[in-house]
Amino acid sequence: MIGHSMLLRRGLLLGTCMTWAWAVGCTARPDRQATPFPATQEVAEWVRTGDVRTFPAADLWKYIDGEAERYLKAGVRSVSTADYRFRDKLDAVVDIYSMDSKSGGEKIMESEPAAGAETVRLGDGGRLFDQSMVFRKGPYLVRITAYESSPATPPALLALARGVELRLKP
């Protein structure tokens, strides 16, 4: 037999949970919180063509093989990746590295030659190449790589990068 005080405690607990759930439901933007990857057409003319795959630091080698050591030394926690297509023609891949700290992304970018890159104001700093771009924001390092080069490629990559940047919490 359940006592009166027990019923009261259960009722209070249930009420608290319902209030918390309602509050979260009212304030959260589930998609934005769930993933930093823009949905299809969230950035004009970009379609996400694949699922997001995530590799924790211990499995990084399965995705980037011999580059893993460099990222591990810089404090990588995980990398998530997804494929995109622009105007049904240009394919690209977005890689988002989550690092221990802001300095992790800095280390990676400093270790890479910047010749031929245009410096872009995005997040905490970015570089735009003819067919790829890289930027960092807080503990994140984002690399976007296209598989074709055309005059439309750099502006399209930059637009997609801005879409990712908006979703990244500093």
Add this chain to the structure above:
Amino acid sequence: MDRGNSTSRRNFLKSCLAGAVVLGARGKGELLEAADQSSAGAKSTVVIARDSMLRGGASAVDSSRILSLLDRAMQSLFDLDHPAEPWKQLVHPGEKVGIKINALGGRGLSSNRHLVEAICERLEEAGVRAGDIVVWDRDTDEMGHVGFSAATAGNRVQCFGTDRIGYEEELVTSGSVGSRLSRILTQLSDVLINVPVLKDHDGAGVTGALKNMYGVIHNPNKFHPNGCNPYIADLNLLPAIRTKMRLTVCDATTACFEGGPGYKPQYSWNHNALIVSQDPVALDYTGWQIIERKRAEKGLKTLEADGRAPRYIATAADAQHRLGTSDPRRIALVEV
């Protein structure tokens, strides 16, 4: 290696062209044989075949031109006139042939599908049944991502990753390496044709023929310290690799001079070339020089100055390994 040495190596490449001698085909020559020849003073032949119009006006490689390029490379390597003849010396009907590709670099920097199709075409002309050919790498999905759709049924060329049939239970050891081998190598391949991609490698310096064998074991992540040295050489000494690898066709249609092994377009270039040899050490040495030449052109430090010289290549040629030669005086370099 300083820039002076780099320059002398470039001069060496040029001088080799002038005096290159195409050695006769070694038929079913295996790496031990290559090493024996090397120790006996014979030269290892490395052929670089290039086609500046390999892509026509497009960004993708033209399938018919890459077949012609492959033929040119193989006929030169074996000094034979007909496109199917080199393959008849290399393989025999009834043998199972594994074609180990490299799909790790993603779409921009993996073994070219048209190249692999061209190899399969010539193998079949040499009498190998399509169903006895398996195109493989580590992971089926990874392969699918770069254009190699899974195929496991019927009399077609098989195409799938080790994830489908797994690794041997038994751990095999060689020097510093202890690993389980892909069952595709141990059970489905009498002959191994190695189809790596020419790339800069953050850890090893350069990746080509020898490093591609990291894709045949279950634990390659254990063997990246110290520039992968002596791990790469020790791994290639395993009998299942050493005795089965008869040919390397290195895909240098798109190559990478920095930031590898992943694809970064800003550090890649369309070299439009294939590098073929039966000596994986000589091939890797030659590929290294190509990458150094490109790095110099781009104003980058040599791999030595960058602390990433591929020392495993010399290790692979040393007296303990004898997997081939890294001595430029013993490499007959032929450009066609």
